[in-house]
Amino acid sequence: MKQIIITLIAILSFYSCEEKSTKYNRYQFPDVLDIKNIPANSNDWEAFCFSDLGAWYGFALPDDPEYFGKFIGPFSMRQGHWLSRDLLGFGLFDDTGKRIELADCISCKIHYYPGLLEQNYLFDDFSVKMNLFFISTQSTIVSAKINNLSNKPKKMTVSWEGSVFDSVATLVKSKNSVILDLQDDTYSGMISTSQKSEIEVNNGKTYIITELKQYDIGAGKEVTSTITFTYKPKEQIRAPKIEKLTSLYKKLLSRNNKRWSGYINKILSVESKWFEEKQYRDLSVKALETLILNWRAADDDLKHDGLFPSSSIWYFNGFWAWDSWKHAVALTKFAPVLAKDQIRTMFDYQNEKGMVADCIYLDKTENNWRDTKPPLAAWAVWKIYESTNDRDFIEEMYPKLLKYHQWWYQYRDHDQDGLCEYGSTDGTLIAAKWESGMDNAVRFDNSKILDNNGNEWSIDQESVDLNSYLVAEKQFLGKMAEVIGEDSKVFYSDANKLKSKIQKLMFDEETEFFYDINIETEEHLNTKGPEGWTPLFTGVAKKNQAEKVVLSMSDTSEFATYIPFPTVSKSSPMFSTGYWRGTVWLDQACFGVMALREYGFNEEADKYTKQIFDRAEGLIDSGLPIRENYWSIDGKGMRANNFSWSAAHILMLLWEEKFD
Numbered sequence: 001m002k003q004i005i006i007t008l009i010a011i012l013s014f015y016s017c018e019e020k021s022t023k024y025n026r027y028q029f030p031d032v033l034d035i036k037n038i039p040a041n042s043n044d045w046e047a048f049c050f051s052d053l054g055a056w057y058g059f060a061l062p063d064d065p066e067y068f069g070k071f072i073g074p075f076s077m078r079q080g081h082w083l084s085r086d087l088l089g090f091g092l093f094d095d096t097g098k099r100i101e102l103a104d105c106i107s108c109k110i111h112y113y114p115g116l117l118e119q120n121y122l123f124d125d126f127s128v129k130m131n132l133f134f135i136s137t138q139s140t141i142v143s144a145k146i147n148n149l150s151n152k153p154k155k156m157t158v159s160w161e162g163s164v165f166d167s168v169a170t171l172v173k174s175k176n177s178v179i180l181d182l183q184d185d186t187y188s189g190m191i192s193t194s195q196k197s198e199i200e201v202n203n204g205k206t207y208i209i210t211e212l213k214q215y216d217i218g219a220g221k222e223v224t225s226t227i228t229f230t231y232k233p234k235e236q237i238r239a240p241k242i243e244k245l246t247s248l249y250k251k252l253l254s255r256n257n258k259r260w261s262g263y264i265n266k267i268l269s270v271e272s273k274w275f276e277e278k279q280y281r282d283l284s285v286k287a288l289e290t291l292i293l294n295w296r297a298a299d300d301d302l303k304h305d306g307l308f309p310s311s312s313i314w315y316f317n318g319f320w321a322w323d324s325w326k327h328a329v330a331l332t333k334f335a336p337v338l339a340k341d342q343i344r345t346m347f348d349y350q351n352e353k354g355m356v357a358d359c360i361y362l363d364k365t366e367n368n369w370r371d372t373k374p375p376l377a378a379w380a381v382w383k384i385y386e387s388t389n390d391r392d393f394i395e396e397m398y399p400k401l402l403k404y405h406q407w408w409y410q411y412r413d414h415d416q417d418g419l420c421e422y423g424s425t426d427g428t429l430i431a432a433k434w435e436s437g438m439d440n441a442v443r444f445d446n447s448k449i450l451d452n453n454g455n456e457w458s459i460d461q462e463s464v465d466l467n468s469y470l471v472a473e474k475q476f477l478g479k480m481a482e483v484i485g486e487d488s489k490v491f492y493s494d495a496n497k498l499k500s501k502i503q504k505l506m507f508d509e510e511t512e513f514f515y516d517i518n519i520e521t522e523e524h525l526n527t528k529g530p531e532g533w534t535p536l537f538t539g540v541a542k543k544n545q546a547e548k549v550v551l552s553m554s555d556t557s558e559f560a561t562y563i564p565f566p567t568v569s570k571s572s573p574m575f576s577t578g579y580w581r582g583t584v585w586l587d588q589a590c591f592g593v594m595a596l597r598e599y600g601f602n603e604e605a606d607k608y609t610k611q612i613f614d615r616a617e618g619l620i621d622s623g624l625p626i627r628e629n630y631w632s633i634d635g636k637g638m639r640a641n642n643f644s645w646s647a648a649h650i651l652m653l654l655w656e657e658k659f660d
Contacts, residue, residue, distance in 0.1 A: 024264045026114040026257065032286040034623030035112050036063035038072055042081040042165040045312060048625065048642065049075045052115055052134035054297030054305050057231045059132055059140070061110050061117055065103035070162070071117060071132050071142060074229065077296060079185050080314045084164045088191070088229060090130060090144045091159035102128065114289055115260035125150035133256045137297040138232045143249060146215065147222040154217045158225045160193065161208040170204040178207045179237060188234045193227050194246040263288055266334035270655045279620045283613060284654050290626050290647035291330065295338065301364035304345035305338055310628065312641040318361040321346050322373035322437045323645050326587060328380040330648035332387040339384050340393055343377065347400045354407030358434065370426045371435035375408060375469050377401055378476035391483060398480050405473055414450050414458040414519060419501060420466055421519065423458035432459045441580040442568045443516055443527040461516045464506045465531035471498045472538040499540050512548035528552060528569035530588035536595030537659055546599040553592060554604060563615050564608045565592040566632035583629040583638060590649035594659050609653050626650065
């Protein structure tokens, strides 16, 4: 038990966030994300939950009096479904044994504060306050505090009770605990109590833990009952003695509060005009909560912690390369250890050629090696260094980044002219399109696949965004080389050469925009999309070229739509609500704003930033989630809820983050 406590404190310390300022606290940000819901069934993906510390499960709050006093869930991120509607329910009985219904209270307040679920019930002469928070990656503690508000002593008895969905779990009685035997998983759950109790399990589907002790609560006094929920590999499940955790409860709650206060004050300590208004401070916390919700700890074949794109869609149950680079840039401001691990987890599987997989999963046999994603890893590593000054991290990542950079020129430069293409390892065009990160973008509609060497393939177009990213990567590698005492000259020289090629070959003077070019003819593929402002985002464009691109970005018939900036020009006949065919993705919109700032168009950058914040459905509306993308014409949120890279780029926009 002693070792468990030491490990627990070590975990919390590892991911703690030192407070430089305590100007803000979590109680100023109630319910910026609404997680009050009851899942209709085990596969109800519309119901949201809260998770923390990289846990692979989460809980929600009740929005129905029938479920008052219960914490909803858990939702298992491993299995991708809800295990229960009401696993952790609190029962209270008077001195005659009659149940006190919490729904009969005078008033109730049920809130999700950052890092904490809380339920408060007020009666004539007593109150009940319930909390749930995570104490480690694998464990949650739940408390119920009964406060006697009268001038007479009260006698009360407590129980904990709940049920599971038939199709996913079975309850089994154990010493001082109830075990959730989960079907089709190597993990189990466990509910444990610190009090001597009578435990009943009925048909493997419901349980009740009745504490044998009757509480004698003096006038004006209070008592607290606690239980824990643990979710870990079956071979590690055992009935714990949680008396020490109970005695540490106040310290654990204080540590949780300090960590979350640290997160909040870190993100709001960045000097930004946006934080003068409460609605944008709330938005920053919503983005923070979204990122932490999607944090998953190292497990099985995932060797380091990272973030899911979203816990709200079943197929986003892994770590993606492009997403990881973006997440890390935002995380470094408030969780630098997690930011570093987000980078490491992808490079754990870098192959002998230097390629980084598109995505990785708990089971490494499912990893997607058909393609990779655009090279923004060096950007993320450099941003981490700027925030942490961690030279050792540069030493660690530099050779891996260099190998990845060289991979593009060895395996994605079909004609070896120094301009790279997106491609695939299996010869399929669809995987090559995925490699761009823009999946079904209009610019790839007429693409063909070219055989490079029998083992690697390229699309027959040299992409302006890819090569602009490679210019930036050379510059970041040059900076890293200087930090660790390596020769940096070749990186800067090569960056300037590539920059000149992009300026000369990929800018069309007639339409005043940057485009991909055909690999053989060097003709511009005149479909206007976000790739056209990537040379501005990365500082590649000449000043006069940038000024002309900004004209298209500011044109209401092209990219200055209700929400700027869509994934293809509104003037395109292919403009639609399709995935990357007219919707607004906040990464590309953020890159557009950063592009404007890079060339001094700050007034325009402010204007479009405000439009994104104020017009994208739910961003400044308390409770509503951050979405995967938005319809550019009316701002409607689309596809996945609680999307990590959208949250990451919202923070970058609020911070007015610069690329270099």
